[in-house]
Amino acid sequence: MLSRRDSLLALMALPLLTPRDVFAAAGVNPFTLGVASGTPRADSVILWTRLAVDPLRGGGMPRGRAEVRWTVWQDAEQRRVFREGRTWTSDADAHSVHVTLDGLQPGREYWYQFSVGDAQSAVGRTRTSSAADRAAKLALASCNAWESGHFAAYADMADWSPDCVIHVGDYIYEGGIGRLGVNTRKVGGRDVTSETVRLHNSPEIKSLWDYRNRYALYKSDPSLQAAHAAAPWIVAMDDHEIDNNWAGDIPEDPDQQTLLEFKVRKLAALKAYYEHMPIDRPPAINGLEASLPMYGAFRFGPALVHLLDTRQFRSDQPCGQGFPGDASCDAMNDPALTMTGGEQERWLLDSLKRSDAAFNVLASQTWFAPYRYNAPPEAPKVNMDQWDGYGVQRQRIIDALADGVSNPVVLSGDWHAAAAMLIHQRPFDARSARVGHNFCGTSVSSNCPWAGALDDAKSFNPHVDYVDGTKRGYIRSTVGSGDWVATYRTVDSPADPASRCSTAIEMRTRDL
Ligand SMILES: [Fe+2]
Structure with a gap:
């Protein structure tokens, strides 16, 4: 038959x-x-x-x-x-x-x-969005690795019925097929345990066929479908939609894929991304050069959200991609280093200057506030893939935010850890003026093997009010004209597709 x-x-x-x-x-x-x-x-x-x-x-x-x-x-x-x-x-x-x-x-x-x-x-x-709304309900999501957890966070997000879901990347992961069950490995001298709860559908993805099938796998998840059916989303990719830690035309491992191979791969990935996202414009393709318009501003009542694209126009990570990298490395002080490219930076600073919104938001893939993994007074050891690796540009943006911009808030994903941090005028100096807040969603399902390293280093980072890499989830933000309430929702059991979710902590900009 x-x-x-x-x-x-x-x-x-x-x-x-x-x-x-x-x-x-x-x-x-x-x-x-x-x-x-x-x-x-x-x-x-x-x-x-x-x-x-x-x-x-x-x-x-x-x-x-x-x-x-x-x-x-x-x-x-x-x-x-x-x-x-x-x-x-x-x-x-x-x-x-x-x-x-x-x-x-x-x-x-x-x-x-x-x-x-x-x-x-x-x-x-x-x-639809509206500048006249008195309040806004915004969900922040990132990092839904298929293999390391079910998507119960998305079912919880759908129940909340937000005005908008902001997804700052790692919607899919490009890796191959893992091994089901509990795995333990050494990270930074300690045993880190994680569980693979379901498997990818192919080896590492590289072709258009592969990327399409990978999106289809992720989108087969009923909780993810529920979150899409519950609210409009704004989306910008991070690295894993193509290749870990890519920047511009540079892959993670240039010794293992040629520039030509990476361009073909990127073209396929951008096309598949468009095919699976509720966005209005397909990639512009010219020969092997492909780009996808991703950054833009969206107004939700008191909040003006600048969705950033910190991959397509980025300079390669300075001082290697090692984590934690060494901030005494001179190359990171190059003023030409950029996360966004010049055109996007000018657009952002211009929009901030003209904004009349009560809260001015940067939705950035990676953490914006600094995080050092060693004690002062040594030069900070930081993650070079985050804004810490692009400190000169970050300072330009902080100076612009400090110049009369109302209530700056940065929303970030990428690092698979929840955090609430203050942004200071001199980022590593918690005695310098407060400029704004950085709320970091943890991951919907991706693991955080460096949760222990974050915890160990918390006392070196006095601008950090809260950090926790041990739980999966997302942030619900309720924005009024005078207060931003970030509710950190977490999944009780990532191995259970129907897991209950609960509130880990609630942070208010008014209190921080
Ligand atoms: Fe991620």
């Missing part, structure tokens, strides 16, 4: 078969990867889905175009239709669908659904 997969393959080999025939014959709903919305503006959002009947093997869709219908309602009960439309998708974009829904009212909720033939997607809720 033919398996369902064999039947599908046999069907797809026939000429002139429409997607509708495939779904009807196979009884398969093609909306296996859920729905999403994103890039919320006062008058528009992007709606996303992807058709994939065989998601882990390229999608399993017949070649050519497919028509997708969509409906938007003004109410959760789907009684009042706001708008309906049709769009086309094709194998050129992995049958992904991006609909720009414009002409919307600010600060309003909408509900949406896609359909093809008789097959319907889940219903998603989205919300």
Whole structure:
């Protein structure tokens, strides 16, 4: 007897078969990867889905175009239709669908659904942004490594129904297949235990085919689908969407992949990222050069959020990528070193100067406030991949923030540890003027083997109010005009897909 997969393959080999025939014959709903919305503006959002009947093997869709219908309602009960439309998708974009829904009212909720033939997607809720909102509910997420934990944090996030989810990267990890079970290894002289709870679907990913299948694997998770269906997201990638610690056109290990190989890989990764995210613009591709517009400003009531891109325009990490690196290394004082590139820095500083928002936010992949792993007065030992490796540019930004910008807040991911830190005018001098706050979400599921090193070094960092690398989770921020409340939600058991989540700590800018 033919398996369902064999039947599908046999069907797809026939000429002139429409997607509708495939779904009807196979009884398969093609909306296996859920729905999403994103890039919320006062008058528009992007709606996303992807058709994939065989998601882990390229999608399993017949070649050519497919028509997708969509409906938007003004109410959760789907009684009042706001708008309906049709769009086309094709194998050129992995049958992904991006609909720009414009002409919307600010600060309003909408509900949406896609359909093809008789097959319907889940219903998603989205919300436009609004400068007039008196408060904002913003979730901060990063680092959802598939193998090291289930995504219960995302189910908890969906329950909260935020105005927006800010994802600052490591949405997928590029690595190969690990080994199930508990692993113990030595990190910095201590035994660190972690658990692999489920496995990746291929060796390390490099081709467009690989990246598409990896996104499909992650997006098959019901909790991640629930978080996408619950709120619009704004997203910018960090390193693992392509390769660990890449910077500009430089991979982590230039001795193991040539510049040409890395460019081909980056092009594939940027294209697959667009195909799986609710963003409005595909990568610009010119020969082997590819770039994806990722940074931008979003207004949520009292908060103006600058979503940063700290990978595509970054100079290579100075003084090697060693962690902790040695800050007495001269190369890190080069004023030309940049996390963002000059154009993005000018855009950021200009926007901050003109802002009338009560809270001015930088959503940055890596930690912005310093963290030293050795005692003063020695030169600080820091993580060169974070803003600590780019201190001259950080100082320019801190000086701009100190120059009359209202309530600066930096939201960060990357380091798989929760933290609440003060940003001082001279970052390593806690007696210098306070400029703002850096709230760091831990990871949704990625491990933090350096949690012990962070803990050991806390006393060397008096600007740090809270640090904890032992728990997985995310931050809920409730922003009013005079106070920012960061609620650190953590997962009781990362090995349990239905784990309970609870509040580890609540930090208020007013108290810090
Ligand atoms: Fe990460």
